[in-house]
Amino acid sequence: MISQEIVDLMNANSVFAVGTVNGKNEPFYTRSYYMHGNVGESKLFVHIPEIMAARPLQDLKENQHIAVNVADITNFFARQLKGMFLGSRPSTSEEIAEIKRLQNKFEGLLGNFFGPEFASNWSRIIIEPSICITLEVQEVFEQTPKSGTGGKII
Secondary structure (H helix, E strand, C coil): CCCHHHHHHHCCCEEEEEEEECCCCCEEEEEECEEEECCCCCEEEEEEEHHHCHHHHHHHHHCCEEEEEEEECCCCCEEEEEEEEEEEEECCHHHHHHHHHHHHHHHHHHHHHHCHHHHHHHCCCCCCCEEEEEEEEEEEEECCCCCCCCCECC
16 A cells, blocks of 8 residues: 555655566566655556666566665665556656656756766656556565665555
8 A cells, every 4th residue: 555655755856766577587677757656545657768668568477576666865765665567558748747847856956966967867868758557566665774674564
């Protein structure tokens, strides 16, 4: 189930990572640029640029397990959500607009950390079109580096 804490984290200064594993048990990582869901529900929507989506989508045909990490880059408060793949679809124009908004927000934030030259690379990432992967969240784990990291929350 998605908690208010998870929704707040997704709306903070957070980065999103997606992990899949194919039928040969080979793991794969890619970045997501937008995730959203509603408090009290179990469906999570994860957006991956289409140019980066082929491998995770193939993996999910072979193995429906998926994990996503959400981490606030300003303090590294983080959670991992594990669940099952329910389906995929093209991201809507409204979702693409939100991805672009977050891309612009992060360019400024990353500029503060790493300088404007590094940050300008963030806005060069091709995010349109994007694919929305829907998963059912089944477990949530602590990922903030502290005592108890890796512990199951839900």
